[in-house]
Amino acid sequence: MFPFETSHPENRVVVITDDGLSFTFNDVRSFSETINKIIQHRCLIFCLSQNTVGSIFGYISFISNLIVPVMLDSAIDSDFLEGTINKYNPEYLWLPDNRVNQFANYKVLFSKYNYSLVKLEEKSSYPLHADLAILLTTSGSTGSSKFVRISYENLKSNAEAISSYLSIDALERPITNLPMWYSYGLSIINCHLLKGATILLTSKTIVEKDFWNFLKSQKASSLSGVPYTFRILKKLKFTEMSLPSLKTLTLAGGKLNNDLNKEMCEYALHSGKRFFVMYGQTEATARMSYLPPEYSIEKLGSIGLPISGGEFNIVDDHGKSIHEAGVAGELVYNGKNVSMGYAQSFNDLIKDNDNNGLLFTGDLAKKDEDNFYFIVGRKNRYMKLFGNRVNLDEIEDLLSKIISDCACIGSDDNISVFITDRNRISEIKNFINLKTGIHNTAFSVNYCEEIPRTALGKINYSKLEV
């Protein structure tokens, strides 16, 4: 059964929830058999996920029974959900009971663990590529219905590589801090299930006392975060807390500023913990590289070395490999975890592997004399905001539907939107927040007389300044 290695004892505890319940391997297996009896064939299902038992058991069961889940946030906007359903024609939905009323016209076939299986209207079925395992979103926040097509081999190889460099065994007890629909959050779950570890499952966040009580009482052994997680941890004086069970901290989803990075490395060193800086993209299932903790200070700011089975190359604008240290170019990754490609609608789900193991990351990188890699910038208009990737072009597209002219630029963790109508600033601000879920403190809407353009009519971003 996915993604477990064979020979798990039936009574092995797979999940412990924050209300104190334990669930065994036997529980998830019998749940999976029930799902198999009801659905019975390979098809597409939308999985509205959250860090609860219903969500994780649903996910495991779908993959195990060759049913292809599309992982979405359970708090997803209703209009966006409906639009995405129209584009992908899923046969089923797996969603929290409290969202079932939106689909009151359809039949609920099965409910368990506060989740329900809803059968949607019968539409003409369409084929799914045999290798396709799951669809993941590239950005939780821009409300894009473009997904990454991940294969069974992608999931397996990445979970194996990650569990190997993190030395995960059955004694590990990771606490969930990241959502399951996020490739990084899902990778934590996969690599721990693989090795028979016990997932400490909670929807609570690190600014709630219940999260820390759960972490301490259940003796969590690892915590994973994106840069903003660590900024909050610093504010919470995390390094002064007594957390003897916690042995491993992992960071991915963007670059931490060097001071805080160093502070975390030193804290880990002095308290006998391991701090892993890691790098990845959903297009590579999750992980591409990691910095071994013993190098965390010596190679501060580095994304480290490729994972086992993976390989980096740096190429110039003409696609030629750059071999010299210190010279920047686009980072290209080669490995079994490189996804099959993108999907924009159900028509793409039969498509073959577009990438063949090769991923142009869009990140600019260089390596040093010891072959450690460093990200120096971005080639395209993607940026990472609170760990989620945001495409500035997509925000412009979204706004172009309601406003005549606009432009977006981004810095480290802030987006600036420019519009030419002074009276619509707060309206546009609310609109972006509502449609994308981007926090209203993470972007600003500014007035400018005219959007600057080049002779070719393209927006001249270099002329835009806040």
Added chain:
Amino acid sequence: MSNKEKYIRVFKNTFQVNEKDLATLTYQGVDSWDSIGHMNMIAEMEETFNIMIEMEDILDFSSYITGFDIIKKYGIEF
């Protein structure tokens, strides 16, 4: 401006909510009061009242109502 008015202003500015909804406002009760919003609100409170809020109190600050007692601990009268 009274301390209560300042407290209310922090909430209204950080979470973009109407004054009439404040009394029942709790963590994650509105989209804007997520973990990021929470830390922004704490930072605003600290700046407004010129205090440093302890970790325990940051974690306990789970609603508009409970926040008053927490801020009072730092010598702010309402």
